[in-house]
Amino acid sequence: MDREGRSPGFYMLAAFFVLFLLFLYGPISTIVILSFQGPDGGLTFPMNGASTHWFANLFERQAVGDFGGSFSRSIRLGLVVMAVTLVVSVSAGLAFRRPFRGSTFLFYLAIASLIVPSILVSLGIGLMFNILEWETNWYGSALGAHLTWTLPFGLLIMFAVFNRFNKAYEEAARDLGATPGQTFRHVVLPIIAPSLIGVALFGFTLSYDEFARSLMTSGSFNTLPLEIYGMTTNVTTPVLYALGTLTTGFSLMVVLLCLVASLVLQRRRRRHGSDAGRGV
Amino acid sequence: MKPFARFSPGDATSYVQVAPLAVIFALFLVVPIATIIVVSFWDYDEFRILPDFIWDNYLYLLTSKVTLATYVNTVKYAALVWALTFSIGFTVAYFLAFHVRTQTWQIVLFVLCTIPFWTSNIIRMISWIPFLGRNGLLNSTLVHLGVVDEPLEFLLFSDFAVVLAFVHLYTLFMVVPIFNSMMRIDRSLIEAAVDAGASGWQVIRNVILPLTKPGIGIGSIFVVTLVMGDFITVRLMSGGQSSSVGIAMSNEIALLQYPAAAANAVVLLIVVLLMVAAMLRVVDVRKEL
Numbered sequence: 001m002d003r004e005g006r007s008p009g010f011y012m013l014a015a016f017f018v019l020f021l022l023f024l025y026g027p028i029s030t031i032v033i034l035s036f037q038g039p040d041g042g043l044t045f046p047m048n049g050a051s052t053h054w055f056a057n058l059f060e061r062q063a064v065g066d067f068g069g070s071f072s073r074s075i076r077l078g079l080v081v082m083a084v085t086l087v088v089s090v091s092a093g094l095a096f097r098r099p100f101r102g103s104t105f106l107f108y109l110a111i112a113s114l115i116v117p118s119i120l121v122s123l124g125i126g127l128m129f130n131i132l133e134w135e136t137n138w139y140g141s142a143l144g145a146h147l148t149w150t151l152p153f154g155l156l157i158m159f160a161v162f163n164r165f166n167k168a169y170e171e172a173a174r175d176l177g178a179t180p181g182q183t184f185r186h187v188v189l190p191i192i193a194p195s196l197i198g199v200a201l202f203g204f205t206l207s208y209d210e211f212a213r214s215l216m217t218s219g220s221f222n223t224l225p226l227e228i229y230g231m232t233t234n235v236t237t238p239v240l241y242a243l244g245t246l247t248t249g250f251s252l253m254v255v256l257l258c259l260v261a262s263l264v265l266q267r268r269r270r271r272h273g274s275d276a277g278r279g280v
Numbered sequence: 281m282k283p284f285a286r287f288s289p290g291d292a293t294s295y296v297q298v299a300p301l302a303v304i305f306a307l308f309l310v311v312p313i314a315t316i317i318v319v320s321f322w323d324y325d326e327f328r329i330l331p332d333f334i335w336d337n338y339l340y341l342l343t344s345k346v347t348l349a350t351y352v353n354t355v356k357y358a359a360l361v362w363a364l365t366f367s368i369g370f371t372v373a374y375f376l377a378f379h380v381r382t383q384t385w386q387i388v389l390f391v392l393c394t395i396p397f398w399t400s401n402i403i404r405m406i407s408w409i410p411f412l413g414r415n416g417l418l419n420s421t422l423v424h425l426g427v428v429d430e431p432l433e434f435l436l437f438s439d440f441a442v443v444l445a446f447v448h449l450y451t452l453f454m455v456v457p458i459f460n461s462m463m464r465i466d467r468s469l470i471e472a473a474v475d476a477g478a479s480g481w482q483v484i485r486n487v488i489l490p491l492t493k494p495g496i497g498i499g500s501i502f503v504v505t506l507v508m509g510d511f512i513t514v515r516l517m518s519g520g521q522s523s524s525v526g527i528a529m530s531n532e533i534a535l536l537q538y539p540a541a542a543a544n545a546v547v548l549l550i551v552v553l554l555m556v557a558a559m560l561r562v563v564d565v566r567k568e569l
Binding site: 007009010013014016017020024025026027030031043044087088094095103106109110112113114117118121123124125126127128130147151155205208209212215216224225232241243244247251254 | 293294300305307311312315316329372376389392393401403408409411415416417501505508509510511512526530533538545548549552553
């Protein structure tokens with residue numbers, strides 16, 4: 001912690017950190033490389049030539065189940081979960097700013113939702129639908145199951161946001177004659193917008209990758225993680241890696257998009273954030 | 281923290297705003313758990329589940345030797361994974377919080393640690409296969425270097441692989457809350473300790489560690505509950521050779537023995553809640569929120 005030179009401890013910790021990053025990214029990198037195996041290549045090294053054979057293989061319907069369908073279902077489900085998570089978390093976050101009867105109970109319910117093992121949520125919803133003789137489907141029961149996982153994260157982010165929120169802005173808006181709706185639209189929303197990207201990212205990716213909560217709730221049509229799991233038991237070609245590369249690439253693209261969006265928002269806010277002293 | 285405030289006269293706006301959240305939790309968390317509890321007392325045959333009130337599911341579960349062995353195995357995973365994720369997570373967070381000097385680098389390195397979290401867990405498990413397999417990278421390297429004569433068999437489809445995958449997947453759940461706690465530590469406390477003659481190690485043990493306890497608590501709750509309820513990691517990485525409570529449940533589900541699975545689920549839920557309660561006794565995480 002001395003300002004001048006680096007201690008020997010620093011170099012050891014830095015080495016440890018690099019190893020940790022290798023541990024995180026190493027395996028997935030090998031998968032990306034192996035997904036470009038030649039047509040005769042196997043699941044392990046050495047590379048037997050290089051090709052995009054296995055990616056093409058992925059899009060032939062019969063070869064590996066229903067990749068296209070499950071991919072599109074997972075994206076649509078993720079988008080719906082994202083939208084619902086955003087609206088419900090912001091709305092609930094606003095409510096929790098004032099004390100109300102039952103708020104403590106609801107807060108613990110949200111925490112319980114994080115702690116209860118996913119397979120229980122899956123089993124419970126599956127049983128409930130079974131007893132009511134309703135069909136489980138990805139846009140109903142699986143949607144609900146995913147929300148029990150994404151909403152607590154959304155809510156906790158909103159708590160963090162509103163705990164740091166300066167109420168003076170809202171009071172100023174109200175004093176200037178803004179209606180509650182206008183205050184929210186023109187004052188609160190722009191201020192919390194960058195954090196909402198975080199909520200959206202949680203909502204989409206947690207749903208997109210969710211396995212256990214989809215297991216008994218998604219009905220007769222698979223979501224992507226279920227499809228991938230199915231493939232692990234009966235596919236022994238690098239097509240599995242091609243799928244891994246594609247879906248990981250897609251996830252990384254989503255993360256990147258969110259990072260860029262939040263950077264842009266922050267920059268814009270810095271530019272337009274305050275007009276104090278500009279005489280407007 | 282506002283949600284803990286006491287009752288104040290009915291605020292209709294709050295209820296309208298919070299209603300969607302309450303309805304979703306009621307429909308998809310409370311009612312399903314209640315359903316599990318009810319069904320755990322039901323009877324079943326090969327084809328359907330029959331409403332009843334019997335204790336047989338619990339009796340069978342609690343007197344079976346397999347149950348105990350399954351729980352022992354699952355708790356073993358949880359303990360091992362907890363110890364490893366805590367050690368690695370604490371070290372990584374400590375490096376980021378106290379040894380990386382500029383905020384930009386802190387953010388960049390932190391984001392690098394979190395990105396894999398947003399990708400598919402199943403793919404991340406599969407990604408160990410070309411690395412650990414019989415003809416995998418690690419084995420061929422070891423054989424090539426002459427460290428071992430024959431490929432090591434225990435690398436893939438073993439307890440080793442299960443724990444490795446868990447650590448790979450869940451260390452992040454430790455890094456984030458611990459890093460968050462560390463960033464809130466007043467740096468003058470550390471300077472004071474150094475001025476008073478504390479060594480680097482003493483600063484970590486007597487200043488940083490106690491002040492990071494809430495973060496450690498949150499991370500521990502995540503890791504332990506995730507491992508206790510898991511079945512896919514154990515199934516994939518052990519190649520179906522190891523058992524866990526989740527696997528037992530999913531086997532019963534596959535055989536349509538829903539009441540048995542439900543009884544198993546109730547017992548698992550009680551065990552997990554007891555473990556969380558025990559962790560909350562050690563650390564108060566509420567002030568962290």
